Amino acid sequence: MEKFGWNSSTYLKFKEERTQPSRDLAAAIKLEAPKRIVDIGCGPGNSTAVLKAKYPEAEVIGVDNSENMLEKARVNHPDITFVYCDVSKGFEGVEELEGGFDVVFSNACIQWVPDHHKLIPNMLGLLKKGGVMAVQVPLTERQPMHKALGDIAKLGKWQGRFPDLGSYHTLSAEEYYDILTEHADYFRMWETTYYHRLNGCEDVIEWYRGSALRPYLQRLDEVEQKEFEAKLLEMIKDSYHVQKNGEIIFRFPRLFFTASV
Template sequence: MSHTWDPDRYLAYADERGRPFVDLLARVPAERPRVVVDLGCGPGNLTSLLAERWRGAQVTGIDSSPEMIATAREIEGIAWEVGDLRDWAAPDPLALRAPADVLVSNATLQWVPEHLDLLPGLLDRVAPGGWLAFQVPGNFDEPSHTARTDLAAQEPYAAHVRDARVPVSHDPATYARVLLDLGCEVDAWETTYLHVLTGEDPVFEWVSGTGARPTLQALPDDLRPLFEDEFKALLREAYPADAAGRVVLPFRRIFVVARKPHGVLVP
């Protein structure tokens, strides 16, 4: 089931969502890459950090959401494309794409259920000696996700959302093993961030812009407000505000930085 993204809603927590990207980028020691690609670039605010770090590189941001790319195109000096990550990872027998010296994907692969199988293809798009770096959420067993899953399984909602996309990821060791078997040097780790949120139903505001969005969009207009009210109540119970109105949201992230061997082609 298709859904659309809202750049403004996504950017409501731009600083918090951007920190994992910065931490990922800090572990990529590429010095003078010529081609840098951001798969799943979203509204482009983080892709601009790639252009700032590697000023001589050709930087391209790719996202499957026309709405996100429309916002990204307000940023100059970067090539923006609407495209599906799975197509980009497919074989390129005519070598139409220049291999990337740095290929980054931030909080995107979790939306592709079979993304573990895409890693060889993505690595094939990286130049020998180049870098594949990605980050995915690892918090899908937390109430911010399980509350939505449990509620969506109930009627009258279940019939409408059973085909809605839900994110999924693996632990760091799983990603590391796949890339090690492909001959890469691998740095994989996890970090749990503690985001301090404020405002009315801040956890709902967070998840409604990302993980819960496909579910919410799949609901008919007459059911969505009821679902949102029940979902907000569950989140308030799971993440109570303190006396100052602050909510602490733990958020686990999975990071992988892999360097492709020199002169070795991935089969």
């Protein structure tokens, strides 16, 4: 969330790897000529650009609650409209979101937003009849880094420093299934695990500097940040096998679903 100071440059160091799930999610949208599309949690605009490339004639709007991300998105993609919206507070008052959408898209965003039992119906509520909602959420609970963050927060000098961090709002597949059964006319769900090629565990740390590590590091001074990252590196090393060429496989599972009303 914005209070943790998103940094678009750090996030985009793995632009191709972060963008591929949005390409796969966009490919699952079978509408031929949608007129209005919204990308919720657009970040620096890489996922929004995927939508604009697929549907060049559509009006595409990206929304995010990070001014840093929106600034980068506007510079990189001047042909797309980007507006501020904190979706955790709803969509009211955002003029650009009035009138309904043919596609409501969200790639790797809603894990930061609480109360999905309310959020998912609200997102579906932005759709015109026959429209499609397309969502992807990282399955963070399977990641060695997230286990390490939970463990390190209980150790020594770090104990008690991060009482409000470490939890995501992602639900189980079964819970999303029940929400979609109640609120959508049709939906489908699937899971993909991406096998990213990274140069080593140091790259895993670098990956998370653009996401999950942000709120932790921003509570620490420069010396503490280096100590914290060094301890994390020690804790995750045994989770990754070093290949013959020196690289590691960074497995990243993600849950996808599309729904229509």
